[in-house]
Amino acid sequence: MHAPRHSPLAAFLVGTLGIALFSIMDAVMKGLVLAIGTYATLLWRSFVGVGLAGTLYGTLRSPWPARATMRLHVGRGVLTTLMGLLFFWGLGRVPLAQAIALAFIAPLIALYLASIWLHEKVGPRTVGASLLAFAGVVVIFIGQAQADLGREALLGSLAVLASAVCYAVNIILMRRQSLAAGPVEIAFYQNLTVAAVLLAAFPLVGAAPPPAAQWPWITLAALLSTLSLLLLSWAYARAEASYLSATEYTSFLWAAMFGWTIFGETLSPFTLAGAVLIVIGCVLAARKPEEASPALEASV
Template sequence: MVGVLGIALFSGMDAVMKGLVLAIGTIATMFWRNLTGIVLSGALYLPRRKAWPAASTMRIHVARGVLSAAMGFLFFWGLGRVPLAQAVALAFIAPLIALFLAALILKEEIGGRTIGASFIAFAGVVVIFVGQAHADLGREATIGSVAILVSAVLYALNIIIMRRQALVADPLEITFFQSLIVTTILLLALPFVGVQVPPLAQWPWLLFAAALAIASMLLLSWAYARAQASYLAATEYTAFLWAMLFGWLFFDEGVSWFTLGGALMIVAGCILAARKPQDASPALEAAT
């Protein structure tokens, strides 16, 4: 339930970010949102920290920060060119890939029920994408879709790193260092792309996006410390339901019968993947 709530807030952040990307551009939106995130998360983390993270933990923070910067840029760039629901639908290849990466990297045991449920949910995504393909969205949307697909592959790896990270660091530490590292990477890119201070009217939205991102990361970090990545990956599919709602409310993006049918399949897959909490508890072997 905490994981689902984290995904809901993250989906809300996507909707705010889409509006910002259209208004001030991708790099500017990511840079100012993450810079704001450093201030907000630092105010929570720095007064409470007992010591700086160990070198091994910092390597995980850096790895996820670099990955998040690349995947975030590709996703938000694509998000500015395709409907919100379609972007999230394309990104749903990530949990499916994460299932197998969890088995390969984390040595987690993947049950047939979880695999079957993920395939049902992914089939729902395919139904949605087929329906979206009937609309002529133009060349920009095609390129944006490719960017989102590449971002989804990176996000699958991010899910696995998130699981390792959650076992060695608390949510506040994770949130602070991710904002710090992503901002540092974007700062290095500024001399080449140039970024201006956003208009005053955009700052409330940047603050709102940063707050949603931080709240989402805190909730997801808490959840991933208490359940296996292969189990929680199925909760990612609920993001489409929120994207469908936010796309309709804020961007006047319609919802087809393909979309509704696919959403039902996604929900069915998530319900099927659910199992008893004790079966999803993190095993000691995963921390070694």
């Protein structure tokens, strides 16, 4: 499948919007995890997601995906399930901004995975901008490491780091998947795979239906997740993973705002200084889109 040619900068902006919606979903999901638990939150959200994405997918009347494409759908769906369980379990135990900051290791790993697996050229400006943004993450982590958050927060941080490694691979799979299928197809099969994997674990874990008051939030989380997935799939079909990975850093600004306004998580001077470095890095990454023109002929 060949995506129409668009400016990589347009893909960068669409990807940034996708990350913004994903960040809002993170805040909603943190509230749900604290209220009904990690597994139940992901399980019921995935069911709603299947309904939303399935409705869109059904209107397209698309042919059955090729075997290679279906392998990508299933593989990324399984990886997304593991990634989500680790991340949202950790998110319930550490401040929102700290969790996002720890997850920033993923785009840096993805830069080099893209070079190895997708044979993408990693331009010096993209690498430099990502390193500058990562320096901001280090500043934030140094400041937050001074706070004694206890054993639960330490375990949560380790879970987020493990999730970040999964997410680095996910970024690469997102690029390959986006070249092989349309955004609606990707959203449907990812939600379906996640729901199937979580449902398989139901006899061992179990999850009671959530209270009626939580269903609007579960629906909102599923809607935000689906919209974000559609936008990111569109963007990753039109620009390289090594270039778009820098958009991930913008999520920290949203996390800091929602952590403070919703969960009462304060920001330190280290956090603010790191956020400035992140913004500068993202701006620099977007200034030279020609370094990351999409390789639309990449093999799948």
